[in-house]
Amino acid sequence: MSDEATLRTAADASDFRIGAAIDPDALRSDPSYLRTAKSEFNAITPENALKMGPLRPSRDTYDFGDADAVVDFGVEHDMYVRGHTLVWHNQKPDWFQAWDYTGDQLRTFLRDHVHTVAGRYRSKIDAWDVVNEAVADDGSMRDTVWYDALGEEYLADAFRWANEVTDADLYYNDYGADGINEKSDAVYDMVEGLLDDGVPIDGVGLQMHALGDHPDPGSVAENVRRFRDLGLDVQITEMDVAFHVDDVSENPDEDQAEFYGDVVAACRDAGCDTVVTWGVHDASTWLRSFRDFGERFTGDPLLFDDRYDEKPAYDGVKGALED
Numbered sequence: 001m002s003d004e005a006t007l008r009t010a011a012d013a014s015d016f017r018i019g020a021a022i023d024p025d026a027l028r029s030d031p032s033y034l035r036t037a038k039s040e041f042n043a044i045t046p047e048n049a050l051k052m053g054p055l056r057p058s059r060d061t062y063d064f065g066d067a068d069a070v071v072d073f074g075v076e077h078d079m080y081v082r083g084h085t086l087v088w089h090n091q092k093p094d095w096f097q098a099w100d101y102t103g104d105q106l107r108t109f110l111r112d113h114v115h116t117v118a119g120r121y122r123s124k125i126d127a128w129d130v131v132n133e134a135v136a137d138d139g140s141m142r143d144t145v146w147y148d149a150l151g152e153e154y155l156a157d158a159f160r161w162a163n164e165v166t167d168a169d170l171y172y173n174d175y176g177a178d179g180i181n182e183k184s185d186a187v188y189d190m191v192e193g194l195l196d197d198g199v200p201i202d203g204v205g206l207q208m209h210a211l212g213d214h215p216d217p218g219s220v221a222e223n224v225r226r227f228r229d230l231g232l233d234v235q236i237t238e239m240d241v242a243f244h245v246d247d248v249s250e251n252p253d254e255d256q257a258e259f260y261g262d263v264v265a266a267c268r269d270a271g272c273d274t275v276v277t278w279g280v281h282d283a284s285t286w287l288r289s290f291r292d293f294g295e296r297f298t299g300d301p302l303l304f305d306d307r308y309d310e311k312p313a314y315d316g317v318k319g320a321l322e323d
């Protein structure tokens with residue numbers, strides 16, 4: 001392959017998808033951002049625009065401006081579009097806090113939300129993270145507003161409601177379940193239970209926020225394989241690679257590159273065909289602005305640096321695609 005090949009052409013040539021989480025403001029205001037997004041990636045997901053908070057200014061209204069901008073950009077440039085996310089306990093609207101709902105009201109509200117949002121993008125969005133982060137770190141069901149008011153049934157309901165209105169593949173998505181561990185065991189049991197109950201679930205999304213702790217790629221491959229053996233697809237949905245600030249390796253750029261390459265290779269080997277990175281370039285990473293993450297982790301976790309130059313991590317991914 002010639003040096004002019006982009007990540008996107010390398011991915012296309014190996015029937016693989018490399019994606020990035022997208023910020024609609026950057027898309028509108030920064031031509032380099034837009035150019036990098038469309039020439040280097042063949043998959044995208046709105047980083048925040050499809051979450052309930054941004055979408056629902058009030059209980060009865062929707063604001064689809066930002067979400068449409070990102071989804072339409074993906075469709076226009078022939079990209080695979082991941083929708084993120086229909087049911088999550090974080091980034092709910094501010095007004096939600098003060099709402100004194102009954103269980104029935106909440107169930108109706110959530111059903112309408114899923115129907116409206118997933119239905120709007122019926123044939124434009126290729127895969128939806130229907131439920132995000134429903135499992136706690138110790139493997140128990142996470143105690144969220146949804147679980148609290150609706151019980152475990154909300155999971156099956158959400159997938160069924162989504163299935164009524166969209167052609168997209170339907171995913172369960174979570175963090176910290178990338179390799180074989182207590183949490184991924186719990187996710188495995190949960191999705192196996194959903195399948196046994198005939199719930200329309202197509203895949204599992206492994207977020208792969210490798211922040212400080214980097215899972216063993218062999219264990220990731222083994223994990224991908226066991227979900228594949230259940231008949232599910234697996235995608236890496238939110239990858240970024242950082243180090244604890246007080247435990248940075250001697251060659252962080254090279255180690256980051258190696259890990260990216262190893263994960264893409266492990267993923268391909270085990271039958272996963274999509275890796276989405278959580279941002280286009282280092283300047284847009286959530287790690288620099290989210291809570292105290294900026295103090296805890298190195299803030300350059302992506303494939304392009306602040307000036308949109310390709311990093312060793314870029315070559316690591318490309319190399320794994322061309323192998």
Ligand code: XIL
Nearest residue numbers: 047048084132175207238278286290
């Ligand atoms: C993050 C975004 O990147 C931030 O901009 C936002 O402030 C918080 O959420 N798991 C997920 C993503 O599923 O939606 C989160 O995205 C990162 C962790």
